[in-house]
Amino acid sequence: MIFVPTTLPGAFIIELSVHTDERGSFARTMCQDEFRAHGINEVFVQQNISLTRKQGTVRGMHFQREPHREGKLVRCVRGAIFDVIIDLRLESSTYLSHLCFWLDGTTPTQIYVPPGFAHGFQTLTDDVEVTYSLSHRYVPSAQGGLAFDDPILDIAWPLSVTTLSDRDATWPRIEPLVPPSL
Template identity: 50%
Template sequence: MLFTETELQGAFIIDLNLHQDHRGFFSRSFCINEFAEHGLNSKIVQCNLSFNHKKGTLRGMHYQIPPSQESKLVRCIHGAIYDVIIDLRPESPTYLSYIGVELTAENRRALYIPDRFAHGFQTLSDDAEVMYQMGDFYAPEYASGYRYDDPAFGIEWPLPVTEISEKDRAWSLFEQAKIVTPAGM
């Protein structure tokens, strides 16, 4: 695997190191040792799939607070998405900054998202399917989010939003949120 750290410290784009021949290719997509060598959480406790019918569908911006923070490894396995993460670490020099990465079935790229980041994506194609490997279990009592169009972040989504859940549309704006952030968040 080829690890490229993004401008948000601890977040990595992970490209496959393809071993190709006349049959196709073989590549490792996860290795506990390689993740540990890069200082990434190598614990995976849950894998999730998200299927999205329509181009322009938006999911996010989600995160979990301690004690149930989630690191994620996200890969688009069918179609294409624009994957976005926001640094929510107050001590970080990139606090409240975001990046967006295009993940497609063709580029086979993954995005590693550390704890204490918000995450969301927008589909760039119909019938997009996304696979998540999670570093902690989903815990609804610790789940939260921010609005996808929050001016505090200034995310530039590539398409108009065609589908979004009521829950995602109703998240608070960052400046209005009354967030209880236990030590470490």
């Protein structure tokens, strides 16, 4: 695996080393020793997969509040997504900064999202599958989110939004929030 640091401290693009032969291919997606060598000390305790049927759907911007903040290892395994992470760490010099990534099922790349970040994506194709490894189990009472179209964030989504869950449509904008509520 090749760990490529991003401009948001602690977040990485992880390029998988794919080995191919006449049978097909093989790649490791996680190695605790290699992760620790890059300062990623989370233990992944939950694995999720989402299937999104329609191009243009936005899922996000999700996070979990303290003490249940979660690191994520995100990979698109079918279709293509525009993936977005937002730094919500109050102590960070990049607080409220975001980065965007293009992930697809044919490129062996994944994103490591540190605890204290919001995460979401927009589907660029129909029938998209995204897998997530999480460093903390899902705790419904700790869930949080931000409006995907918040003008403070100014995320340039590549497509018109076709589908948004009722929950994602009601996440607040940043401006009225008191920072500890993030």
